[in-house]
Structure formats: structure tokens, C-alpha cells
Amino acid sequence: MYLFVFIIFDRFNTINVKDIMDNIKDVEKLSQAKKKFDDEISKIIVGQKDIIDQIFIALLCNGHIILEGVPGLAKTLLINTISKALDLKFSRIQFTPDLMPTDITGTEIIQENKSTGEREFKFYKGPIFANVVLADEINRTPPKTQSALLQAMQEKELTIGSTTYSLEKPFFVFATQNPIEQEGTYPLPEAQLDRFMFNIIIEYPSENEEYLIVKKINHINNHNISPIIELNDLLNWQKLIFNMPISDHLIEFAVNFVRATRTKDLNSNSIAKKWLEWGAGPRASAMLINASKAYALINGRATPDIDDVKEMILPTLRHRIIPNFSSEAENMTKENILQEILDNI
Numbered sequence: 001m002y003l004f005v006f007i008i009f010d011r012f013n014t015i016n017v018k019d020i021m022d023n024i025k026d027v028e029k030l031s032q033a034k035k036k037f038d039d040e041i042s043k044i045i046v047g048q049k050d051i052i053d054q055i056f057i058a059l060l061c062n063g064h065i066i067l068e069g070v071p072g073l074a075k076t077l078l079i080n081t082i083s084k085a086l087d088l089k090f091s092r093i094q095f096t097p098d099l100m101p102t103d104i105t106g107t108e109i110i111q112e113n114k115s116t117g118e119r120e121f122k123f124y125k126g127p128i129f130a131n132v133v134l135a136d137e138i139n140r141t142p143p144k145t146q147s148a149l150l151q152a153m154q155e156k157e158l159t160i161g162s163t164t165y166s167l168e169k170p171f172f173v174f175a176t177q178n179p180i181e182q183e184g185t186y187p188l189p190e191a192q193l194d195r196f197m198f199n200i201i202i203e204y205p206s207e208n209e210e211y212l213i214v215k216k217i218n219h220i221n222n223h224n225i226s227p228i229i230e231l232n233d234l235l236n237w238q239k240l241i242f243n244m245p246i247s248d249h250l251i252e253f254a255v256n257f258v259r260a261t262r263t264k265d266l267n268s269n270s271i272a273k274k275w276l277e278w279g280a281g282p283r284a285s286a287m288l289i290n291a292s293k294a295y296a297l298i299n300g301r302a303t304p305d306i307d308d309v310k311e312m313i314l315p316t317l318r319h320r321i322i323p324n325f326s327s328e329a330e331n332m333t334k335e336n337i338l339q340e341i342l343d344n345i
Contacts, residue, residue: 026240029233031300037085037228044081044225045074046216047209054200054315055082055174057294062238063197063287064153064173066138066188066319070180073202076136079174083132086234087227089168091130095141101148104128105158123160128152131168135175139185146192149173153195170234190278190322197287199319237297244293245303251289254309258285260341261321271340275327280320288316313338 034056041052055078058065067075076092083090093104106126113120127133128149138146152158156167175196193199205213261272261279272279291312296304318334327337 026237027297027300027302030237030240030297033229033233034298040085040225040228041078041081045078046212047205048078048202051078051200051202052082053295053298054198055079056298057291057312058197059086059170059172059234060237060241060294060297061197061287061290062170062172063290064175064195065198065200066175066177066193066196067200067202068177068179069202070204071178073204075176075202076134079132079134081225084225085228086132087229087231088131088170090132090134091127092134092136093127094136095138095145097140097142099141099145101145102126104145104148105152105160108161121161123163123165125165128158129165129167131170131172133171133173135173137178138175139177139188142186143189146186146188150192150195153192170231170238193319194281194283196319197291198315200315201318241290241293241297244297246289246293247303250292250304250306250309253306254288254292255285257309257313257342257345258282258288258317260345261317261338271337271344275323275330275332275337275340276321277324278322280317284317284320288312291316310342313342 037056038049038052045052055065059082067079069075080090080092093099104126105128106124108121108123110119111122112118135149152167152171153173156169156171158165158167173196204210258280261276263273263276263279288309292304292308295312296302296308299308301308314335317338321334321337323332323334323337326332
């Protein structure tokens with residue numbers, strides 16, 4: 001028996017037919033799982049298809065999300081429902097002005113060792129030791145407490161005293177913010193915002209969707225969400241995203257777009273110089289590429305194209321750019337600015 005191997009040449013990558021066939025199987029399995037996942041979520045959540053897709057993309061990319069929306073749009077319910085459909089350990093932290101860092105990470109308590117009679121420190125884990133952590137109204141707590149999340153979000157571990165604890169895999173932080181009420185809040189610093197893969201804006205539902213929400217609201221508690229996606233499958237799909245082939249010209253497009261938002265860069269766009277104070281950093285380029293891979297994957301394609309990259313620009317970059325005074329005076333939103341830069345490029 002002969003084994004014929006076909007080689008596909010990219011500018012720098014070679015992929016044999018076995019890898020391709022394995023990828024196709026993974027894509028098909030993911031597409032089927034995603035459909036079941038959407039059907040399960042729809043038992044509780046009405047509409048919000050694009051929002052659910054973006055959250056699922058962040059899960060595939062092992063990224064964190066910050067959700068913005070007025071009260072009553074089911075942000076907490078959505079995240080809780082998704083964690084159940086993924087069969088992940090869920091933890092909710094209500095951020096308040098008096099919340100302390102140890103309320104998030106855990107604390108060491110002196111207790112007596114029953115066998116030796118000596119006193120010793122014992123660490124009691126906080127709510128951050130979960131797979132999905134909901135930081136509800138994250139901007140209502142002071143920066144000192146907000147910073148308790150930084151190491152966990154970036155390095156997936158926590159250092160308490162002289163001991164470093166690894167967090168469970170996968171680990172996601174979903175934070176919520178109310179964009180209306182700003183009194184008594186502490187805006188997240190740019191360094192922490194940059195650690196969130198997506199900034200997702202939840203809008204009011206349509207008239208028909210709101211009708212369905214009101215109609216079924218009394219029946220929501222009667223629905224039990226079944227786990228749809230197993231942990232091992234999710235981890236395998238994360239590896240698939242990491243190894244997914246992508247052409248160099250898409251990477252160049254993503255990098256050039258991100259650099260075009262920087263007002264002090266040689267490649268900066270005239271639109272950016274007019275409307276922005278600061279642009280996005282290198283992490284945005286990497287996140288944009290990973291997001292475009294995952295977006296292609298959930299739509300049944302084994303490699304992304306230029307439209308996939310464009311589709312992921314807003315959720316990936318809207319929280320990484322800082323408008324200047326002129327943009328505020330002219331009522332130019334971040335979305336308007338990014339769209340103008342895209343049209344200009």
C-alpha cells in the first residue's frame with residue numbers, strides 16, 4: 001500500500017494532507033457542537049447571536065471579555081448560562097467600593113496544626129479559583145482591588161506571600177460595566193483594559209425580541225442547561241486555533257491596521273492623528289489574528305480570509321484606542337473612528 005502525501009506551500013508554512021484531514025474533522029466537530037451550544041443557550045437567552053458568537057470566539061482563543069450594557073440586558077444571566085453549557089466551574093464576584101483584594105484571591109489564616117499543636121498559616125482559596133469568573137460591575141471597586149486580577153488574567157497564576165498557585169485551565173474573566181452611571185466608579189486603567197481580548201457592547205433587544213423575553217420570562221427557571229461542550233474538546237480547539245494556518249498578507253493587514261491607530265507611528269493614519277490620543281499596542285495585532293482564526297472556524301472554514309479580520313476589528317480594538325478632545329467635541333465614537341481608518345486603508 002502506498003501513502004500519497006500532498007504538500008501545500010504557503011510563504012513560510014508547509015502542511016501535509018494528514019494535518020488537513022485532521023483539521024477538517026475538528027472543524028466539522030466544532031460546527032456541530034456550536035449549533036447544539038446555540039440551541040441550548042436559546043432556552044434562556046433570546047437573540048444576541050452576534051454577542052454569543054463573540055463570547056464563544058474568546059473562549060476558543062482563551063481570552064477575557066469586558067461586557068458593557070445598561071442594567072437589565074441579562075449580562076450576568078448570559079455568562080452564567082454559557083458557563084453551564086460548557087460544564088465549567090463558575091464564580092461570581094460582585095465588585096463594590098469596599099471589596100478587598102483578598103476577597104478575590106483568598107487569604108491566609110493562622111490555625112493550629114492538630115498533629116503537632118503548632119500554629120501555621122493555611123491558605124483558603126478565593127472565588128478567582130474557578131474556570132469562569134464573573135467580575136460584576138468591575139469599575140465599582142478601587143484600582144488596588146482591580147489590580148488583583150492582573151496577574152491571574154495574564155499569567156494564569158496567583159502569588160500569595162511566597163507561594164505561587166496555578167489557576168485551573170481554562171481560565172476566563174468576564175467583566176461587566178454599566179456605561180450610564182459613572183458616579184462612584186473607578187475607570188479601568190489602560191494596562192488592564194489591554195488584557196481583555198474583547199470589549200463587547202450589548203444593545204437593547206429588538207421589539208420582537210423584547211416581546212419574546214417578556215413572554216418567556218416566567219418560564220426561564222424551568223429550563224435546565226445541559227453541558228454541551230466537554231473540557232477536553234474546548235482545550236483541543238484552543239490548540240487548533242493556535243496551530244491554524246494563516247497567510248502572511250492577512251497578518252500584514254492586521255499589523256498595518258493596528259499601527260495605523262498610533263498617532264506617533266510613521267505608519268499612522270491621518271484619521272488617527274485627527275481623532276485619537278493613543279492607539280492600540282502589539283497585543284491587539286495578535287488578538288486580532290487569533291480572533292479572525294476563531295471566527296473562520298465557527299463558520300466552518302479551516303483558515304481565515306480578509307473579511308474575517310475586518311469582522312473582528314471592533315470588538316478587539318474599541319477598548320484599546322483613546323479618543324482625543326476633538327473627537328469628543330465632534331461626537332465621534334470609537335466605532336466611527338475605527339471604521340474611518342478601515343475605509344481609509
